[in-house]
Amino acid sequence: MKMKFFLMTAISALALSVPAHAAGQSYALKDKDQKQIGTATVAPAHDKGLVLTVEIEKAEPGWHGIHFHAVGRCSGEGFKDAGGHMMEDGETHGPHSTHGPHAGDLPNIWVNKDGTGKAQFINNDLSPSALVDEDGSALVLHEATDDLKSDPAGNAGGRYACAVLAAPK
Numbered sequence: 001m002k003m004k005f006f007l008m009t010a011i012s013a014l015a016l017s018v019p020a021h022a023a024g025q026s027y028a029l030k031d032k033d034q035k036q037i038g039t040a041t042v043a044p045a046h047d048k049g050l051v052l053t054v055e056i057e058k059a060e061p062g063w064h065g066i067h068f069h070a071v072g073r074c075s076g077e078g079f080k081d082a083g084g085h086m087m088e089d090g091e092t093h094g095p096h097s098t099h100g101p102h103a104g105d106l107p108n109i110w111v112n113k114d115g116t117g118k119a120q121f122i123n124n125d126l127s128p129s130a131l132v133d134e135d136g137s138a139l140v141l142h143e144a145t146d147d148l149k150s151d152p153a154g155n156a157g158g159r160y161a162c163a164v165l166a167a168p169k
C-alpha cells in the first residue's frame, strides 16, 4: 500500500507547535483579483520528498482541496492555465481511487470560521526540484472539498487561489 502523504498539523489551535516561519521557499497564494490570501512554503525533506506549509488568511470556512498543478501559470479564466494535477502516466486522482493518488494530490486543508487556516503536508512523491520542470508548477487552492477519489480532480469545485511555484522554462 502506498503511503503518499500525511496531514501533519492542521488547526490553528496547534499553531504554537508549528514554526512561525518554516524554512524553505515561500510563495504568495493569490485570488483572481491578484489579492494575496495566504502563503505557501516548500522545503526539501532530508531524505526524499518535500514539506509544504500553507497559511491561509482569508478563505471560506470549511475543507478545501489543494493540489500541485502541472503548469506554472496562474492565469486564464479560473486559473485554467495551471493545467491538471502533477501526475505520472496511468495515475488517477486521490488516495481512494484504484490507481491513485496523483503525485500532486494532497489532503484537504481546513479553514476556520474566521477565514484562517494552517496545515503542513509531507509529499514523498515530489521533490522541490521536481516542481522546476519544463512547464513549471503551481499550487492551487480550491473552493470546495476534494473527495479524494473522483477523477480527475476530486470534485473540488472552482480554483480559488493560485501560487506559481516555478515558471515555465
Ligand SMILES: [Cu+2]
Pocket: 065, 066, 067, 068, 069, 140, 141, 142, 153
Ligand atoms: Cu487542484
Ligand SMILES: [Zn+2]
Pocket: 067, 085, 092, 093, 094, 101, 102, 104, 105, 152, 153, 154
Ligand atoms: Zn489529483
